[in-house]
Amino acid sequence: MSKGEDSRKEIVASALAMASEVGLEGVTIGALAERTGRSKSGLFAHFGSKEELQIAILDEAVDRFVSLVVSPALKEKRGLPRVRALFERWLAWARADFMPGGCIFMAATVELDDRPGPTRDRLVSSEKDWLGVLSGAAKIAVDEGHFRPDLDCDQFAFELYAIAHGYHTLARLFRDRASEKRARAAFDRLLRDATISTETRPSARPSAKHH
Amino acid sequence: MSKGEDSRKEIVASALAMASEVGLEGVTIGALAERTGRSKSGLFAHFGSKEELQIAILDEAVDRFVSLVVSPALKEKRGLPRVRALFERWLAWARADFMPGGCIFMAATVELDDRPGPTRDRLVSSEKDWLGVLSGAAKIAVDEGHFRPDLDCDQFAFELYAIAHGYHTLARLFRDRASEKRARAAFDRLLRDATISTETRPSARPSAKHH
DNA sequence: CTGACAATAGAACGATCGTTCGAAAAATCA
């Protein structure tokens, strides 16, 4: 690896940590330069614009997310074990030490939801992918017979997403461990509901088809 | 009302709208002055510091939240109707036209969770209050016999909180109406679980309760 | 109408923002 790639990697890693604390916009060229012991212009030359730096941060985060959350979970057995792994690793991701300010995606979502542009586009597509992974994992669990056949997998993904966001928000705001227990309890309830077949519920009839 | 109070109100209202789009830190004195047709220093004099302006924004948001969400819901019948009203009004709040950038509390939470100070303290206490209202409403529903007696009301509040945050996040990120349906479905599932007593869950049994 | 006081404006402050440019230093290749 060339020298340039090396220092770019190092800069982006530092920028990722910084962005998790102060947001993508809060990662200032000057502050990042000082943090990494470089000159403003020397650092700036690696990216060409602040927007490119922000995209580099998001790309780095996606890479790490895939290698720390998605890939390991895909090595778990298909179905319920994989769904569990995705959830557990997601929780762990949100407290990763290289993001001392919390999940960068959740921070970026709030920051970018009103600012059209390539940075936002990158975030939207990666979040869409992630929801697809969650929904797909649920679908596999259905196929494996772990979940009920009429489960709405997109709905399952939404609720999983909501639980993780609720956990993250409250854990960071109140600085306690309680919300982790709450999140796990909510996840258990979600699993219970996905597992139990519909005919055991009052108003449901044994359905053959889903979708 | 004096002239000063009048313009302060007007400034804060404009600042609230702006903060929902660009965050509390993004509300710059200069931009806000131009937006409200005033001089920087004239506007600044109303607050004395940017931090005070941010607190004023949060206070204004709390006032509106109470009068648009909490108070009306408290006029609903105790128990389930009130819980429903809190949820529905919360969803509506998140799309209020005076916050074109979405819920200010959710934006502020991400922005302030790493920045200790009076602004963060204000936010934390108001979020704690809100979770207390939700939990309390669930408790009343238990007392009224609408929810099962062994319901964990704090857990209920957490899950309601998570659903609303998931809705808000995805609605703003993907700019579609789908997440509203998802949120309502998740809420229904939450209610179903809070309603059915625990002993009916493992095995199927036609319950008497429905809404 | 006048005097007191509140509200707003204008100009300027040092600091920092993202960005540009040309030169020095370091790394790479012949």
Added chain:
DNA sequence: TGATTTTTCGAACGATCGTTCTATTGTCAG
């Protein structure tokens, strides 16, 4: 090694940041 390219730096740019002054305007009671 010498030549060349890549990487880094220092200085400066105009713009904007929050904030502080002083001066001017507007409001309102006596």
